Amino acid sequence: MSNRIFVALDTPDLERAKAIATRVRHHVGGIKLGLEFFAANGRHGVREMGELGLPIFLDLKLHDIPNTVAKAVQALRGLEPVILTVHASGGQAMLEDAKAAAPTGTKVVAVTMLTSLDDRDLAATGVTGAAHEQVLRLTELAMKSGVDGIVCSGEEVKAAHQLWPKGFFVVPGVRPANGVVGDQKRVVTPRQALNHGASILVVGRPITQAEDPDAAARAINATL
Numbered sequence: 001m002s003n004r005i006f007v008a009l010d011t012p013d014l015e016r017a018k019a020i021a022t023r024v025r026h027h028v029g030g031i032k033l034g035l036e037f038f039a040a041n042g043r044h045g046v047r048e049m050g051e052l053g054l055p056i057f058l059d060l061k062l063h064d065i066p067n068t069v070a071k072a073v074q075a076l077r078g079l080e081p082v083i084l085t086v087h088a089s090g091g092q093a094m095l096e097d098a099k100a101a102a103p104t105g106t107k108v109v110a111v112t113m114l115t116s117l118d119d120r121d122l123a124a125t126g127v128t129g130a131a132h133e134q135v136l137r138l139t140e141l142a143m144k145s146g147v148d149g150i151v152c153s154g155e156e157v158k159a160a161h162q163l164w165p166k167g168f169f170v171v172p173g174v175r176p177a178n179g180v181v182g183d184q185k186r187v188v189t190p191r192q193a194l195n196h197g198a199s200i201l202v203v204g205r206p207i208t209q210a211e212d213p214d215a216a217a218r219a220i221n222a223t224l
């Protein structure tokens, strides 16, 4: 089984991102570049990271009116990420237009409910019911919209996978047993996430903030 871990290189520092990616490259399946990295380094930085030869997951969580998201996806042409994120709560038209604007080789996946939110946070945004229900509602919407999959926590991936057997499931907010949780609120171990149907795992700080990122990545792999 090819390596299912994408390491989240959440740093504005291009050289640091390159250094970590080079150290862990034999123990991950790809690298994820998100808002912090892209705000600091933009297209140039993504291109530079692409030269390492690892698949790139570009995580911008695009969320706007359909036309704006479609134009943003078009503006990313030439970067060819293997995965690109949008927010499911942008609605069906936005999801459809994002997918239509994306290169064929790019999986467009919809973030359902951020793993940093719990039921109380959700209620405060005006969504009644449990996180679990909201994730399934947004999974349904994503499936209907023709995107390739969703992002959800390991607590929901089993139910989401049952709802969408052909979907692609990105599970972040995973932590080695008794790992530091930080701002994540809905966390499972990498092994549990895979057991419950995750297609890929996103791991950031447990690797990037480890004394020895290489050893940390290897240790996580040893549990899979």
Ligand SMILES: O=C(O)c1cc(=O)[nH]c(=O)n1[C@@H]1O[C@H](COP(=O)(O)O)[C@@H](O)[C@H]1O
Pocket: 008, 010, 034, 059, 085, 111, 113, 114, 115, 116, 151, 152, 172, 173, 174, 182, 184, 202, 203, 204, 205, 206
């Ligand atoms: O789309 C994501 O990757 C994402 C969605 C989500 O609900 N929660 C979440 O943590 N992420 C990302 O996954 C990574 C998690 O990082 P760590 O908490 O450091 O492992 C970060 O880059 C987040 O932006």
